[in-house]
Ligand SMILES: Nc1ncnc2c1ncn2[C@@H]1O[C@H](COP(=O)(O)OP(=O)(O)OP(=O)(O)O)[C@@H](O)[C@H]1O
C-alpha cells in the first residue's frame with residue numbers, strides 16, 4: 001500500500017480539494033454503479049459511502065504524512081441468505097482497489113472447506129494457499145462461524161483461525177478479510193472468538209428486501225437477460241413474491257433468481273408447444289402462465305417445502 | 310566463476326524490489342510463476358528441483374516473494390531461478406526465466422581436453438562443486 005512509498009511528510013499549505021481527489025480516484029463511478037445496479041440496500045449503501053469517505057480522507061492524510069499506520073479495513077457482513085452480501089463484497093474490492101488500499105482488487109470467496117483440512121498437518125498449507133491467492137485483494141469468508149466448532153476442541157478449524165488472526169493483524173496492507181454470515185450466528189461466533197471481533201473495523205448489516213424491492217430486482221434480472229414481464233405477468237410476480245416469502249427456505253434475491261429460471265424454462269416449453277409461427281417478440285416475453293405453473297400457486301399447504309419450486 | 314543463464318544474467322543481480330516488479334509483470338500477463346533450485350549449475354542440467362507447484366491463480370507479487378524467501382531460507386547454498394509459464398494456446402511455454410539466488414562462492418567449471426583418434430579433441434566441462442555430494446556442494 002501507499003505507506004511503503006510515502007514521500008517524506010509534505011505538510012499542506014494550500015487548501016485541499018477533496019472533491020477533486022474523490023473524482024480522481026474513480027471512486028464515484030464505483031459508488032454510482034453500486035447505487036444503479038443494486039436495488040434497495042439503503043443502509044448498506046450509506047455505510048459504504050461512509051467507509052469510502054473515511055478511506056479517501058485517510059489517503060489524503062497519508063499523502064501529507066499525517067497517517068501513521070495502515071488502517072484496519074477488515075469487515076463483517078451479516079444478513080439472511082440472498083441479501084446481496086457476496087455481490088457487495090465484490091464492489092467493495094473495487095472500491096478498495098480504486099483508493100489504493102489493496103493492490104490488485106480480486107475477491108477470493110471461500111468457506112470452511114477451502115481453509116480447513118481433513119487430517120493433522122493439512123490445514124496450515126491449505127489456509128496459506130488460499131491466503132496467497134488473496135494477497136493484493138479481498139478474502140471473503142462465507143458462513144465464517146463454521147470455522148469454529150465449540151463442541152470439538154481438537155477441530156482443525158482452530159488452526160485456520162489462528163493463521164487468519166495473525167495475517168489480519170500483521171499483513172493489513174496485503175489483504176482485507178470480510179467475514180459473512182447470518183447475524184445471530186455471527187454474533188455468537190464473535191462472542192466466542194474475541195480475537196476476530198477486535199480485528200474488525202466495520203460491521204455492516206444487510207436487511208431483508210421488501211416485496212416491492214424484490215419485484216424491482218426481478219425486473220432488473222430479467223432485463224439483464226433480455227426478457228421482460230408482460231403487464232399481467234408482473235402482477236402475478238408480485239403475488240408470487242408475497243407467497244414465496246411465507247414458504248420455507250426463502251432466500252431473498254436468490255429465490256427470485258431461481259423463480260425466474262423456472263419461468264424461463266416454462267416459457268421455452270410454452271413456445272415449443274405453440275402451433276404455427278411465433279412472433280420474435282414472444283422470445284423475450286414472460287407471460288402469467290410461466291409463473292402460475294409454480295408450486296407456490298398450486299399448493300395451499302406451506303409446510304412441505306421443495307426449495308423454490 | 311559467475312554463472313550466466315536466463316534473462317538479465319549479464320546485469321548485476323536484481324534487487325528484491327526489481328525481482329518483485331518482474332514478478333508483477335508476469336502475473337499481470339496471466340503467466341504462472343515457478344521457482345526451481347539446484348546445486349548442479351551445469352548449463353545442460355535442465356532438471357532443477359521444483360519449489361512446490363507452479364503458482365497459478367496468484368495476483369500479487371508479494372505472495373510469490375514470500376515463497377521465494379522461504380525457498381532461500383531452506384536452500385541457502387543453491388542456485389534458484391524463477392520462470393513464468395504462459396498457458397495461452399499456441400504459446401504454452403516459458404516466457405521468462407532468470408536467476409534469483411546464487412551461492413556466495415561460485416566455484417565455476419573445470420575444462421578438460423581429451424585427445425582422441427587423429428587430431429580430434431573431446432571437451433568436458435565439469436562443475437568443481439560436483440565433486441562433493443548433492444546438498445553439500447556450496448557453502449555447507
Ligand atoms: N439489491 C440487489 N439488486 C439486484 N440483484 C441483487 C440484489 N441483491 C442480490 N441480488 C442478486 O441476488 C443473488 C444473490 O445475491 P448474493 O449472492 O450477493 O447473496 P448473499 O447475501 O451472498 O447470499 P448467501 O448468504 O446465501 O451467500 C445474486 O444473483 C445477486 O446478483
Ligand SMILES: [Mg+2]
Pocket residue numbers: 085086087142
Ligand atoms: Mg454469498
